[in-house]
Amino acid sequence: MLAALNREEPDRVPLFEEEVSTKVLSQLLGIDSGSNYQGMSSLKAKAKVGLDGTNVAPAFKSSSEFLRSIDDERAVNEWGWIVSRKVSCGYESLSEFYLGGYLDTPEKYGDFPRPDPHDPWRVENWKAAKEAAGDDIFLVPNVGGIFDLSVHGIGLKNYLLYIHRKPSFVEKVLRDDANFCIELAKILIDEGAEVIGVYGDMGEKSGPFFSPATARKMIYPRMKEIGDTIHKRGALWMLHSCGNVAALVDIFIDAGIDALNPLQPTAGMRLDMAKAKWGKNLCLMGNIDTSWTLPYGTLDDVTREVKDAIRVAAPGGGYIMMSGTGVIDGKCKPENFKTQIEVTKKYGTYPIQLN
Amino acid sequence: MHEKLLKKLEESMVNLDYDEVVKISKAALNSGADPIDTVKALTTGVRKVGERYEKGEYFLSELILASESMNAGMEVLSPALRGAPQENVGKIVLCTVKGDLHDIGKNLAKVLLVSEGFEVFDLGIDVDAEKIVEKVKETGAQIIGLSALLSTTIPYIKKVIDELKDAHVRDNVKVIVGGAALDEKTARYLGADAFAADAVKGTGICLEWVKRK
Numbered sequence: 184m185l186a187a188l189n190r191e192e193p194d195r196v197p198l199f200e201e202e203v204s205t206k207v208l209s210q211l212l213g214i215d216s217g218s219n220y221q222g223m224s225s226l227k228a229k230a231k232v233g234l235d236g237t238n239v240a241p242a243f244k245s246s247s248e249f250l251r252s253i254d255d256e257r258a259v260n261e262w263g264w265i266v267s268r269k270v271s272c273g274y275e276s277l278s279e280f281y282l283g284g285y286l287d288t289p290e291k292y293g294d295f296p297r298p299d300p301h302d303p304w305r306v307e308n309w310k311a312a313k314e315a316a317g318d319d320i321f322l323v324p325n326v327g328g329i330f331d332l333s334v335h336g337i338g339l340k341n342y343l344l345y346i347h348r349k350p351s352f353v354e355k356v357l358r359d360d361a362n363f364c365i366e367l368a369k370i371l372i373d374e375g376a377e378v379i380g381v382y383g384d385m386g387e388k389s390g391p392f393f394s395p396a397t398a399r400k401m402i403y404p405r406m407k408e409i410g411d412t413i414h415k416r417g418a419l420w421m422l423h424s425c426g427n428v429a430a431l432v433d434i435f436i437d438a439g440i441d442a443l444n445p446l447q448p449t450a451g452m453r454l455d456m457a458k459a460k461w462g463k464n465l466c467l468m469g470n471i472d473t474s475w476t477l478p479y480g481t482l483d484d485v486t487r488e489v490k491d492a493i494r495v496a497a498p499g500g501g502y503i504m505m506s507g508t509g510v511i512d513g514k515c516k517p518e519n520f521k522t523q524i525e526v527t528k529k530y531g532t533y534p535i536q537l538n
Numbered sequence: 539m540h541e542k543l544l545k546k547l548e549e550s551m552v553n554l555d556y557d558e559v560v561k562i563s564k565a566a567l568n569s570g571a572d573p574i575d576t577v578k579a580l581t582t583g584v585r586k587v588g589e590r591y592e593k594g595e596y597f598l599s600e601l602i603l604a605s606e607s608m609n610a611g612m613e614v615l616s617p618a619l620r621g622a623p624q625e626n627v628g629k630i631v632l633c634t635v636k637g638d639l640h641d642i643g644k645n646l647a648k649v650l651l652v653s654e655g656f657e658v659f660d661l662g663i664d665v666d667a668e669k670i671v672e673k674v675k676e677t678g679a680q681i682i683g684l685s686a687l688l689s690t691t692i693p694y695i696k697k698v699i700d701e702l703k704d705a706h707v708r709d710n711v712k713v714i715v716g717g718a719a720l721d722e723k724t725a726r727y728l729g730a731d732a733f734a735a736d737a738v739k740g741t742g743i744c745l746e747w748v749k750r751k
Contacts, residue, residue, distance in 0.1 A: 340642050340645075346599050347599060347600075348556065348603070389591075389739075390594060391598075392597060394597050394599075397599070449718075449721040450718075472721075474692075474720060475724050478692075479724070479727060512690060514689055514690055514693070
């Protein structure tokens with residue numbers, strides 16, 4: 184993992200996924216991998232199925248014990264997400280039970296207690312994950328995002344509107360989020376984290392959510408602060424952003440990211456384009472299609488796509504095999520996920536022999 | 539006088555000046571400008587915003603601002619529009635499918651479709667197939683627009699299309715789908731007639747369909 188992230192050639196192309204459906208894991212392994220995709224038994228299952236690395240999320244308290252009731256059906260979490268009370272902690276994917284943003288005005292945002300990066304739960308969560316993972320799987324802790332957790336707390340539509348209508352409020356939220364990422368990154372690196380994950384879906388299918396000029400003015404300064412902190416402490420920075428963010432990647436590179444995922448293929452993030460444009464500066468991760476190939480494709484479809492990805496992106500190092508969203512959800516055919524892993528192990532050994 | 543004012547309204551929309559859109563909409567109304575012409579100024583502006591989005595000059599955040607500006611302008615004008623005949627190029631039933639609560643794309647599509655003269659029946663979010671079929675039968679809509687952001691709700695699109703077939707209305711409607719979880723291949727596999735990568739493209743496809751008839 185570290186060799187690839189440092190854009191060196193490792194022994195083999197590593198395999199990484201952020202979330203893997205516990206249903207898929209259980210079917211592949213014939214065991215109960217738990218109901219919580221963020222649980223410790225899920226970590227062990229990910230290692231057993233053949234992944235080299237995965238995320239954990241000390242920035243996000245996912246358990247129902249941390250929710251505050253709004254009414255019989257809804258609750259709010261520490262980031263101001265309104266969530267369904269009908270779905271317990273055993274949800275398959277975060278986005279399935281998200282109902283909207285509770286902090287939809289600057290006043291509500293100001294009155295709501297900010298999550299504390301120094302909350303002992305976070306470092307304890309990281310330590311427990313490390314212990315569960317052992318040497319079996321490489322862990323990347325997620326410290327939140329520069330355009331992620333608060334965006335959902337405010338509501339994406341509101342946030343994008345506020346960029347134009349209340350820019351000083353957006354600047355404040357970005358500062359708050361950057362400070363959270365910075366403080367939590369410091370804590371986790373001091374506790375052994377070698378790579379820090381920062382999240383922020385900044386694109387839709389056709390392009391970024393906002394203009395590159397807006398990104399350079401508002402987002403870049405906060406990203407640079409995060410990157411400088413991570414690097415000063417000797418760690419690497421993995422950025423997640425779904426969507427077509429091609430117009431923003433140079434800004435991300437200037438801010439100091441070391442790796443970019445998931446290179447969503449259905450959003451036009453082509454791997455050949457990414458390797459040519461950014462391969463000298465970034466470790467590329469992802470690009471295996473989760474809209475068609477993994478849920479509906481044949482084993483041949485998966486084999487072809489994985490081999491193509493290796494052929495295009497792996498030579499010279501700096502590529503990590505991953506799905507194009509980072510999420511293997513319950514819709515994915517287990518045998519297709521298994522094939523993704525097996526084909527990577529068969530053809531991803533260096534030097535890459537695929538023509 | 540009205541012509542200049544309405545031109546200014548259109549420009550305010552194109553320049554995404556929300557406050558000016560509201561101010562000039564009120565001024566137009568108070569000065570006796572035809573409310574239909576005033577709506578046309580707004581919708582022409584929205585159309586031009588869509589063109590800038592297609593060229594890569596505007597982005598989703600600008601589309602959302604335009605949509606909010608349009609809604610604000612229409613709120614000013616709506617009392618004057620009651621009972622006034624309006625252009626109708628076609629009817630479309632729009633919704634986010636059952637199990638999915640995301641609606642940014644759907645709401646943007648609605649504003650753009652209305653600006654192009656469609657009568658839009660917005661069923662909202664988390665909508666079951668039966669309700670969609672009922673609405674198509676009730677309104678005679680020629681198009682159904684389905685939004686699905688979550689990959690887990692994609693199979694529900696197939697259910698909607700199957701129920702349209704069972705109700706013997708599938709041949710009377712075109713189905714267009716959009717959402718982060720979808721692409722062209724998946725949309726065709728599910729039985730849709732078209733995939734919209736974004737609200738602007740989707741509106742263009744719907745316009746083509748009604749023009750061809």
